[in-house]
Amino acid sequence: MTDLSDRQKLGYIASQAADARLNVELETEGMTLNIGPQHPATHGTLRIICRLDGEQVVWAEPSCGYMHRGYEKLTEVRTFPQVTTLVNRIDWLGSFANEVPFILAAEKLMEIEAPPRAQVIRTILFELSRIANVSLFLGDLGVQMGAITPVFIAFRDREYVLNLIESATGGRFHPNFDRIGGLKDDLPAGWIDETRQVMVKLREFCDIIEDLLFGNEIFQSRTRGIGIIPADIAKDYGLSGANLRASGVDYDLRRDQEIAMAWDKADFKVWTHPDGDSFARCWVRLQETRESCKIVEQLLDQIPAGPVMTKVPRIIKVPEGEAWVATENPLGVMGYYVVSKGDLGPFRVKIRTPSFNNISIVPWALKGVYVPDIITILASLYFILGDIDR
């Protein structure tokens, strides 16, 4: 018990006080409830250990690692092109977005850059995978709160996006399409028009979800003022993505960093919300889906002519060095720290995944809430198990 931070000390005192209140003041007995590892609300195998006083949570802690697949270690015995197959499976709902930062890091080490056409197509696919990811969140939100209809609408409309990704890349869930120096293939004929039509459908989907779910009084009473995360706490815990923006922090790597992608060619708004509660997080994600549609539509008009692949050697050896590239993925900031010793494969890869940091706030956010609110807070924090455990 050395080197405790102030907050840890305070948390410890708070939990001791809660225990004292349970056992001495009220003379009731607390109950320890394991939510998970197998539980519908964790959509995967996350375990949350809660100590309950009646229906109120006095202490909670997430326990992850039930689905650890050792990707960081596995990358050390793969060549650079093979790594994309692995990292595809980290956030399995928006797979293409996982490949991009790693490829960008490798390109940075090799000091090459993808041709402009490849950059724009990359950005379009990146945003499509964001839509595929977040649209499922919007549907799943209803299921977590007992409304079973929205999720089917979400699956129906997400299918259009998956079809697009499939027709462009050949893979529905795991495209594995990004290459060092560009893309595997060019877009198929007619893809651009098809994408425009799908974007119209997805805007309609956003409107439906807004009507069906966000306008519902019960949904609002379940989410407004629940699980409030202030901006400074959110920053302290390293939250990113919509969770951070919902706390009022205007931070989006798509806009805030210089990177070899085409976001600077599109005009889009980074939505923030001052409240920081569950509703804010859901609402920001809804708006982001609309913004993604907007980005895709704008970039479809701006795809330059040219090749989709630069000249790279047939056997890729990455020069010695270290590179860090982070992008704004569907779940938040995802980054790869790649260390190369000049071999065929990376020497060490550190993967910074957004969900791991996002659920680190769970003990803070769950203190004092009711059991049903655990589910709404977890749902609104939105994690993918593969993204936590890697």
Add this chain to the structure above:
Amino acid sequence: MNLLATDIPYWGQSLLRVLGGLVAVLLPAGTIVYLFLFKMMSFMQSRLGPMEAGPYGSMQLLAEVGKWMQKEDLAPAAADHRIFKMAPLVVLVSTFLLVVVIPFGPDAWFTNFSVGVFYGLAVASISVLGILIAGWASANKYSLLGGLRAAGQLIAYELPMVLATLGVVIQAGSMNLQDIVVAQNTGEIFGFSGLGNPYIFTQFIGFLIFMIAVQAELTQAPFDMPIAESELVSGYMTEYSGFRFLIFFIAEFATAGVFALIASVLFLGGWGIPFEWFGWTSVDDVDNWMNLAGPVIMFTKMLVLTFIIMWVRFSFPRFREDQLQTFAWKILIPLALANTAITATLKVAF
């Protein structure tokens, strides 16, 4: 009992009652499950629902029952076995006891209690007992939470239900369900008797409160906190499998049907058609064919009401436990009390 103008011996009457009771409970349950749970929900969610078993999936329910009957009857090691096994039956018994007081025609009734409303509301709360012991005996923390939530919720919503019914009882001047049906069908609205006087017009607030309370009694969304499959993993039903789960399942939908039948008796005129149409003046004048037409009319009204129940169920997210209690105690009960007071005042005034 003089059904269809023939004298039926006592044993025949008993047999008819048993068979009638089974039909009155199982037929609505099966219809609701197939029509609403399988098909309507699917169409709302842009899918087809079961299509393989039988024409248009109509035999799906039989297939499901067959599947459940084959499953092993599991009980957790730490469970209180006798009580654990008894709980689903207690819930189902409440449904059967409830259907007993409902009149389906001028002579087609199981029993003609003079205090039918009182009896119905009393036996409806037996299911709470079943749910509570199911939650407690499962030796599962989720089940316990679910059972406790169910007990709190069902007791809270029993009260608005009773108060909403009180308005009807005051207006009809009787607690006998048959009398309530007759009073509605012989009644008149401002001297016009072509429609009878279904109490949904005068007791509209009572009807709304009754339907909301029914939704809560059935633990269906938005009041499905005790089941809450996304957080409590189906609450008190978590540990049940095989035919015991089936019994819970049947009881849930059969109770939906029976409550809809009671609501149609109390507010929609029950089995009757306005007596004016055929020149009847009292229940003794009613022609015998109403004993056959009555159940069909009741069934139709039940389907309309269960459609509304299911429609709400498939559309809304669920309340939180404290919001649910607030809604019952701070909104529904005062509203129901005011409704009762106004009804009583108007009854005395006119």
